[in-house]
Amino acid sequence: MVNIIPFFVIIPLGTAFLISLLGKYVRHFAGIAISLSSAVVLALSISCAVYLSSTADKILVYKIGGWVPPFGISLVLDGLSIFMLVMVSLVSFFVAVYSLSYMERYTDKPKFFTLFSLMVCGMNGIIITGDLFNLFVFLEIASIASYALVAFGTEAEELEASFKYAIMGSVASCFIFIGIAFLYGFTSTLNMADIARVLSVKHSSYVLPFVGTLFLMGFGLKAALVPFHAWLADAHPSAPASISAMLSGILIKTLGVYALIRVFFSIIGSTQAYLSVLMFLGTASLLVAVILALSQWDLKRLLAYHSISQIGYVVLGIGLGTPLGILGGLFHLFNHSIFKSLLFLNSGAIDYCLGTRDLKETSGLAKIMPVTAKTNLIASMSIAGIPPFNGFFSKLIIIFACIQSGHLGYGLCAVIGSILTLASFMKVQKYAFLGRLKDKFKNIKEVPAAMRLSMLALAFICVFGGIMLLMPFRVFLDDAVQAVLRGTHYSSVVFEAVGK
C-alpha cells in the first residue's frame, strides 16, 4: 500500500504532460484523460483512507529512491494528509467533469486541462510531502498554474487580477523561502520530522518567533487571512468559474491552512502565542470579509469575500487548539470546500446561460434553471448554517468549542458572522432566483448534463455531509484531529514508521 503514495503526484503530472503533448492532435483526448485521471486519483485516495484507518499507527511513509530520512525525501501520509487528499481529489473530480462542458466557450481546452492537472499535482504534492523544501517546490507549481489559470480568459480584468495575484503570491513565496532558509540554517536539515526532532533539543529564543512570523505572513497571504486578503477578491472572480471553484474550494486551504497547520503544529510546535494570533486573524477575517460581502452585486465577487470569511471560521476553530475546536475547524474545511465549489459552479452555470453574473440583471431564474436554483438553495443554506445541512454542524461545533474554552467574545463573533452570511445569501436567492423572470431570458435552457451532474453530486454531499460525524465515518475526521493534536510528536511517529 505504501507504494501507491507517489502516484498521487505522478498521475496528475503525467496527465498534464500527455495532454499538452497529444491534446491538440487527438480530439476529446484532453477531456477523457482529465476525467479518467481525477477519477483514478479519487479512487486511490479513498482506498488509502480505508486502509489507513485500519492500521494501528495511522501513518505511511514512502522513502523516495530508498534513501532513509533525514537524508532522502520522504512522503508521509498521516490522518491529516489523507483527509486533505480525499477532499482535494473529490472536488477536483467534480470540477473536472463540470469543466468538460463549461470550457466549451473558451478556446484551447487542452491548455486549460494541462494547467488544471498541474495545479492538482502541486496540491497533492504539498499534502503528501514530508520535506520542507519539497513543499516549497510543490507550492510554486500549484501557484504558477493558478496564476496562469486566473488569466485564462485574457480579458483586461482577468489579466489585471492575475498580475496582482502573481506579484502578491510571489512575495508570499519569498517569505516562505526565507523562513525555510532560516530553519535550515538553524537545524541543518530539511526533513520535517527531523526539523521537529532537532528543535525539541535545541532551543533558541529569537530564531523560532522570527521564522514563525515569516511563515505566518507567507502562508497567511496564500490563505487570504484578513490583513493579506486583497488579492483574493480580484483573482477568484476573474478566473473561469470552474477554476474559481478550485481556487476557493481547495487551493487556499491546501496552500494556506494545511501548510500553516503542518508548520505550526507539527514542526515548530504550537505555543499559546501562535494560537492567539491565529484566533485573532480568524475572527478578523470572518467579520471583515462578511461585511464587505454584503455590499457586492457581482455574484462571484460576493462568493469570493465569503471564502475569506469561511476560512476565518476554519482558522478560528484550529487556533482554539482544543480537540473540539480542531474537529470543528477541519470539518468546516471539508464542508466549505464542498459548498463553496458548488456555489461557484452555480455562478458559472448562470454566467454560461445568461452571459452575466450581475445580481441587478438577473431575476426569476428558478423557472428556467431548476437544477441550478435548487442546488444553489442547498449550498446557500449550508454556508449560512441552517440545519440539517453540513455547514450547520461544523459552525455549531466551532461555536461550542469557543464557549467550552472560555472565549465567549470569539464565539459571539462567529454567531454574528453566521447571521450576516445568511443575510447576504438571502440577497442572492432573492435577486437571482426568485421574482419575475425577465422577457429576454425566456428562451434560455438549463445547462448541459455534465454540469448538472457535478452540481447535483456536490449538493448531495452538502445534504448528507453531517453524516461524517456519525460512527463509521467519524474515524476519518478523528484521525485527522489526532494527527493535528499529536503536535511535535509527529517526528517520533514518522521515525518509528520509517524504522519498520
Next chain:
Amino acid sequence: MSLYLLCLLLFCVGFYGILRKRNLVKMIIGLGIMEYSMNLFFVLLGYRMQGRSPIEAMDQNVLNMVDPLPQALVLTSIIIGLGVTALVISIAIRIYDKYGTFDITKINKLRG
C-alpha cells in the same frame, strides 16, 4: 556579517520596488531583485570561510567543505524564479495590449 546585511539591503531594494513603483516592468524587476537576494542568502548559509568544494576523493580527508545542499536548492529556486518572471512578463505584455499603459494607477478596471 556584513555580507548578510548587504543581502538584507538587496531584499529591501526589491521590496521597495514592488511596493512603491508604479510601472509594471519596474515592479517585475523589483521582484527579480528580491528573488536574487533570497537565493544569495541561502547560498551564504552554506558557505564556510576558506572552504573548498565538497568533492570526496579516495585518499584525501576533506575537512573544511562548503555545504552543497543549499547550492542544489538554490538552483531549483532560480528556475522557479525564472518561470514566475516569464509568466509575469507575458501577462504585463498582454496588459499593455489591453490598457495601452504600464502605469499601475491607470490599470483599475477591478473595484470593490
